[in-house]
Amino acid sequence: MSVNYAPVLWNRQKKLYDRIMLGLLASYLVVFIFFQLVVFPEITAETLVIRATGTLAFLMLHIILCIGPLARIDKRFLPLLYNRRHLGVTMCCVALVHGIFNIIQFHALGNVDPLVSLFTSNEHYAAFGRFPFQVLGFIALLILMLMATTSHDFWLKNLSPRVWKTLHTMVYFAYAMLVGHVMLGVIQLEKSPVLIAVAGLGLFTVTGLHVWSAILNKKQTYEPDEEDLDGFVRVCRINEIEENRAKTMMIGKENIAIFKYDGKLSAINNLCRHQNGPLGEGKIVDGCITCPWHGYQYLPQNGQSPPPFTEKVETYDVRLAGEWVYVNPKPYPEGTERPPCPVNNIVQKLSKIALTNEN
Amino acid sequence: MTPALRKYHRHVWFFMAGLLPVIFIAAITVIPQKRPDPNFRSHQPEALPQVLKTVESLNFMLRLRASPDTAERQLELVIKQPLHTPATLVYLSNNEKAQPNDGVFLGSLGAKGTYRYKIGTAMLSQNNDVLLFDPIKNITIETLQF
Numbered sequence: 001m002s003v004n005y006a007p008v009l010w011n012r013q014k015k016l017y018d019r020i021m022l023g024l025l026a027s028y029l030v031v032f033i034f035f036q037l038v039v040f041p042e043i044t045a046e047t048l049v050i051r052a053t054g055t056l057a058f059l060m061l062h063i064i065l066c067i068g069p070l071a072r073i074d075k076r077f078l079p080l081l082y083n084r085r086h087l088g089v090t091m092c093c094v095a096l097v098h099g100i101f102n103i104i105q106f107h108a109l110g111n112v113d114p115l116v117s118l119f120t121s122n123e124h125y126a127a128f129g130r131f132p133f134q135v136l137g138f139i140a141l142l143i144l145m146l147m148a149t150t151s152h153d154f155w156l157k158n159l160s161p162r163v164w165k166t167l168h169t170m171v172y173f174a175y176a177m178l179v180g181h182v183m184l185g186v187i188q189l190e191k192s193p194v195l196i197a198v199a200g201l202g203l204f205t206v207t208g209l210h211v212w213s214a215i216l217n218k219k220q221t222y223e224p225d226e227e228d229l230d231g232f233v234r235v236c237r238i239n240e241i242e243e244n245r246a247k248t249m250m251i252g253k254e255n256i257a258i259f260k261y262d263g264k265l266s267a268i269n270n271l272c273r274h275q276n277g278p279l280g281e282g283k284i285v286d287g288c289i290t291c292p293w294h295g296y297q298y299l300p301q302n303g304q305s306p307p308p309f310t311e312k313v314e315t316y317d318v319r320l321a322g323e324w325v326y327v328n329p330k331p332y333p334e335g336t337e338r339p340p341c342p343v344n345n346i347v348q349k350l351s352k353i354a355l356t357n358e359n
Numbered sequence: 360m361t362p363a364l365r366k367y368h369r370h371v372w373f374f375m376a377g378l379l380p381v382i383f384i385a386a387i388t389v390i391p392q393k394r395p396d397p398n399f400r401s402h403q404p405e406a407l408p409q410v411l412k413t414v415e416s417l418n419f420m421l422r423l424r425a426s427p428d429t430a431e432r433q434l435e436l437v438i439k440q441p442l443h444t445p446a447t448l449v450y451l452s453n454n455e456k457a458q459p460n461d462g463v464f465l466g467s468l469g470a471k472g473t474y475r476y477k478i479g480t481a482m483l484s485q486n487n488d489v490l491l492f493d494p495i496k497n498i499t500i501e502t503l504q505f
Contacts, residue, residue: 042440042441044441044443109445109495109496110495111495128385128386128389129386129389129390129391162364165364166364166367169364169367169368169371172371172372172375175375176375176378176379176382179379179382179383180382180386183382183383183386183387184386187386187387187390188386188389188390188391191390196387199383200383203379203380203383207372207375207376207379207380208376210368210372210375210376211372211373211376214368214369214372214373217365217369218369250362253362255362276364
């Protein structure tokens with residue numbers, strides 16, 4: 001978050017993230033190239049670059065796609081989510097090297113334009129087994145490049161978070177294209193059971209994690225159907241909310257996160273103003289609710305980013321009756337100060353006992 | 360993430376979880392069982408028994424072969440290292456500093472291995488050059504003198 005423009009808002013975490021990422025990428029390339037030179041001593045430099053960058057980009061895409069569901073399933077993975085944008089842009093650069101070398105190696109030496117050759121050198125578009133797999137990779141690369149070039153807050157602000165996020169969900173389409181690219185390309189040519197097993201494992205991991213997190217998320221979505229007096233709705237016991245964390249819920253169309261901190265409860269809208277990140281999956285750091293995606297911060301009592309920042313979210317009234325937490329789903333305008341609801345220690349202990357007995 | 364977007368993600372991944380394994384399995388079923396032999400070359404004549412001359416470079420070995428019963432000659436070219444050029448043409452020339460256009464086209468080279476070209480004795484002189492030419496980049500890759 002920033003009040004002044006800066007191309008990249010570097011901080012210690014981002015630098016550390018990028019150093020670790022680049023270190024791991026370099027290690028992968030060294031190990032892969034060494035392995036290839038041992039197994040295929042006659043391999044040419046061009047083929048080595050194509051193989052190294054192709055496998056690396058595909059591996060990185062798998063990791064990128066796994067980070068989201070992993071962070072939703074287990075909060076310990078949230079630090080990986082923080083700078084995923086840099087990981088995505090780096091992956092696109094690696095994929096671009098793969099694409100360029102492929103086009104030079106296989107399409108640039110003839111008397112036909114390389115891009116024309118890419119689409120016309122294999123015209124078995126109607127045959128599944130002999131389908132021109134390079135075209136699939138090219139389309140996926142175009143999508144990844146579109147995403148990488150718009151991976152900046154300039155585009156986020158100008159396109160709006162909703163449009164931007166929808167645009168970036170095209171990565172799933174790109175992933176499907178790349179699965180086809182690999183399965184109809186290298187798998188058909190090499191026929192290696194190891195390659196098939198690795199590709200299958202990657203596919204199973206990515207789809208399995210996404211389906212698992214989607215099912216978990218649907219179970220966790222709280223949609224109370226009873227409305228108590230004064231418009232307040234009973235949502236949970238006080239001990240169901242961890243200290244400095246939140247419980248999230250959908251009440252009607254309101255996406256609410258109730259945070260417990262310093263013996264108090266406050267409720268704000270669950271959507272970060274940056275990229276609609278899930279504020280309720282973040283935690284309170286230095287007295288501020290911190291978005292798990294990119295670290296945008298809000299004060300729990302008024303939903304405002306601390307000065308000089310200007311982002312604001314809606315706030316809600318919270319009540320505590322015995323051990324039960326109630327929230328009024330009628331939102332106050334963005335940044336409206338609402339007094340936090342105090343939490344009595346005795347109530348917390350009673351709630352804990354009640355929960356234990358129920359379990 | 361907005362509930363609508365979350366729901367969209369859920370639908371997309373349920374769809375992908377059904378579609379991608381189908382593509383995966385279908386692609387495995389169409390893997391060709393027979394692989395083309397990279398060393399296969401059609402119309403490769405048998406080697407003539409006598410070796411008259413041998414010339415060797417880093418990447419190639421050239422033998423001039425002959426038959427004791429006939430005037431037939433044969434050029435045998437062995438590719439020792441895989442070629443770096445997608446297309447390589449072979450020309451025989453008798454002129455010093457010859458260009459491909461000056462010579463006789465013998466054939467083209469592909470994968471690593473042995474290639475034989477039938478030639479007549481009339482095509483040979485005291486000094487002969489075999490030119491290996493890249494027609495795409497329009498450059499002579501190597502000249503073997505024998």
